[in-house]
Amino acid sequence: MILETERLFLREMTPEDADALALVLSDPESMKFYPHPFSREEVENWIKWNQGNYEKYGFGLWAVCLKESGEMIGDCGITMQQVENDFFPEIGYHLRKEFRGEGYATEAAKACAEFAKTRGMKKIISYMKSDNLPSRHVAERNGMKFAKAFTKTVMGKVVEDEVLYMKDL
Numbered sequence: 690m691i692l693e694t695e696r697l698f699l700r701e702m703t704p705e706d707a708d709a710l711a712l713v714l715s716d717p718e719s720m721k722f723y724p725h726p727f728s729r730e731e732v733e734n735w736i737k738w739n740q741g742n743y744e745k746y747g748f749g750l751w752a753v754c755l756k757e758s759g760e761m762i763g764d765c766g767i768t769m770q771q772v773e774n775d776f777f778p779e780i781g782y783h784l785r786k787e788f789r790g791e792g793y794a795t796e797a798a799k800a801c802a803e804f805a806k807t808r809g810m811k812k813i814i815s816y817m818k819s820d821n822l823p824s825r826h827v828a829e830r831n832g833m834k835f836a837k838a839f840t841k842t843v844m845g846k847v848v849e850d851e852v853l854y855m856k857d858l
Contacts, residue, residue: 691751692801700751702736710736713783714726716786722818723843724843747808748778748804749768750764752764753765753782753797765781765782765798777814779815795827798815814833815833816851816854819838
């Protein structure tokens with residue numbers, strides 16, 4: 690276990706999490722703000738990418754699990770992201786649609802911000818498409834402030850309507 694909150698625990702993802710993670714990343718509704726829902730191979734590569742992040746940085750996106758049952762309901766964590774010419778630690782989150790609106794993303798994101806602070810990070814960001822209001826609200830509830838709109842390449846596609854939220858730690 691990496692982090693623990695009142696209702697959740699976050700742990701490193703393993704290849705065995707692919708089925709549970711696919712319930713989020715392969716779901717068209719959950720991925721409507723991404724270029725496309727992930728294929729099974731992309732889900733498996735997502736896990737491998739995060740395992741590489743664990744090795745390289747000591748953090749990545751972690752499996753978000755309910756304390757009560759141990760069920761994995763999504764991912765949340767910190768990844769290094771480029772925004773224009775700068776690199777920042779970014780808090781990202783993806784939850785299964787049936788668990789949204791319960792405060793789980795905010796709870797996990799706040800724990801990740803505290804993790805970042807204890808590791809000496811000075812700033813944390815989140816970014817999302819401008820019309821992704823649920824993600825914007827999670828960033829705001831995590832104490833982040835809107836910083837700017839920008840253009841980013843996501844999964845090989847240029848996305849012009851990204852917004853950046855930032856918080857000093």
